Amino acid sequence: MRISELVKELECIGVEDPKTEAQLIIEHLFGVSYAKALLERDRDYDSEKILEILAKRKEKIPLQYIFGKWGFMGLDFFVSPDCLIPRPDTEILVYEAQGLLKIGGSVADLCTGSGCIGLSLLSTRADIERLVMADISRDALEMARKNAHALGLSSKCTLVECDVTRSIPEGRFDMIVSNPPYIPSIDIERLSDEVKNEPRLALDGGEDGLDIVRSLVERVPEHLNENGYFLMEFGFDQGEKIAQIMEKKVTDGVYKSYKILKDYGGNDRVLVAQA
Numbered sequence: 001m002r003i004s005e006l007v008k009e010l011e012c013i014g015v016e017d018p019k020t021e022a023q024l025i026i027e028h029l030f031g032v033s034y035a036k037a038l039l040e041r042d043r044d045y046d047s048e049k050i051l052e053i054l055a056k057r058k059e060k061i062p063l064q065y066i067f068g069k070w071g072f073m074g075l076d077f078f079v080s081p082d083c084l085i086p087r088p089d090t091e092i093l094v095y096e097a098q099g100l101l102k103i104g105g106s107v108a109d110l111c112t113g114s115g116c117i118g119l120s121l122l123s124t125r126a127d128i129e130r131l132v133m134a135d136i137s138r139d140a141l142e143m144a145r146k147n148a149h150a151l152g153l154s155s156k157c158t159l160v161e162c163d164v165t166r167s168i169p170e171g172r173f174d175m176i177v178s179n180p181p182y183i184p185s186i187d188i189e190r191l192s193d194e195v196k197n198e199p200r201l202a203l204d205g206g207e208d209g210l211d212i213v214r215s216l217v218e219r220v221p222e223h224l225n226e227n228g229y230f231l232m233e234f235g236f237d238q239g240e241k242i243a244q245i246m247e248k249k250v251t252d253g254v255y256k257s258y259k260i261l262k263d264y265g266g267n268d269r270v271l272v273a274q275a
Contacts, residue, residue, distance in 0.1 A: 001047040003037055013057050021063060025053055028067055060193035073120035078146050082139035083113040084202045089263040090179055093231050093270045094120045096261060097177055100229050100272070101125060105174035108132045108223065110164045110216065113202055115144030115157075117177050122153050132169045134160040137201055165215040172225045178216055179233040184209040209235055210245075217245055217273075221254050224275040230255075232271045239268025246273060 001009075003022055010018035023034050029049050032040070056066050064070040064085045069078055072086035073094055079085055094117055101107065104127050109118030112133035122131050131153075133144050141159045148157045160169045164180070182205040188196070195203070205211055213234060220230045234242055239260055246258040255273045263269035 001045050001050050002042060003045070004041065006045075006050060009054055010057070013054070015057065024063065025050065029053075061197055062194045065197070072116045073123075075116075075120060075123060075151065077114050077116050077119075078143055078150065079114055080139075080143055081197060082137060082199060083143045084179070084198055086114060086116040089265070089269055090117065090233055091120075092261055092263055093117060093177060093179070093233055096270065096272055097121050097175060097229070097231050098124055100231075101128070101175045103127050104129050106130050106132075106171075108134065108169055108173045108176045110134050110168065110176060110178040111136075111180045111202070111212070112144050113137075113140050113179070115147045117179060119144070119147055119151055119153055119157075121177070122156060123151055128156065130158065131156055132158045132160060132171075132173070134162050134164060134169050136161070136163045137199070140199070140202070164219070165212055168219055168223050172223055173228060174225050175229045175231070176220050176224060177231045180212040180216060181205040182209045182213055182233070182235045182238065205235075208241075209238065210241060213238075213242070214245065217249060221275045226275070227256075228275050230271070230273045230275065233269060234271060236263070236265070236267035236269065242268070242271055246271065249273075 006022045007018045010021055015021050023037055026032050026037050030045060053066055062085060064079050065081055069076045070086055073091055077086055106129045112118055112135045115133050118131050118133050122128050135141050138161055141161055145159055148154045181203050183203045185204050185207060188204055249255045255275055258273040260268050261270040
């Protein structure tokens with residue numbers, strides 16, 4: 001199958017960006033770079049392997065789950081339907097955390113999923129004393145464990161199965177990071193078929209999407225050391241509500257300060273609060 005034929009097949013399936021996806025498939029299956037694929041437009045690739053992927057894409061299985069790995073912060077993470085697919089906008093949280101965390105600090109990654117946030121931070125900050133990764137899903141934690149092992153970071157990691165709306169791992173930390181479920185329940189069915197193949201447990205944030213967000217904002221300060229930081233991702237249209245919640249918390253003295261960072265699309269996306 002030629003790459004032009006693959007693009008047409010993906011178009012027929014309804015893939016949003018068939019050219020980019022075709023290149024990703026060719027690179028994944030045959031190790032052929034984008035530039036080389038462009039130079040070898042008439043090359044005939046093994047159709048059987050490609051057809052296997054196309055069959056799964058017709059079922060709206062995300063390409064990331066088909067590959068079993070996906071890139072984040074320059075690292076490869078194992079992914080499966082047990083955890084969310086890492087997304088570029090989440091990298092903004094990690095970049096900010098890298099600069100704020102004190103030398104030799106401790107970190108908790110709540111709703112860790114694949115572990116991409118905490119492990120990316122740990123991979124670039126070898127001085128981190130310990131990383132605790134917590135999730136309500138045992139299967140997601142197994143994926144985080146697998147990624148920690150693959151990245152050679154297991155020795156500094158502790159995994160905790162817990163519902164963060166009921167309890168946060170014991171102890172105090174210099175930083176707590178989280179990408180919690182924040183999509184309103186009513187909006188779940190309106191998501192694309194691909195996104196609906198991701199775990200609902202990691203998407204559904206309750207009636208207005210902020211059930212778990214509010215719980216974390218309330219509980220996190222008790223688990224932060226003095227001057228510690230809380231960084232949390234939230235929905236693109238939730239910035240105003242987050243600001244209202246945080247203004248009251250700052251006024252009440254629960255947090256010293258906060259700011260909201262924008263994502264690559266210019267939308268409010270990450271809360272940064274200091275206790």
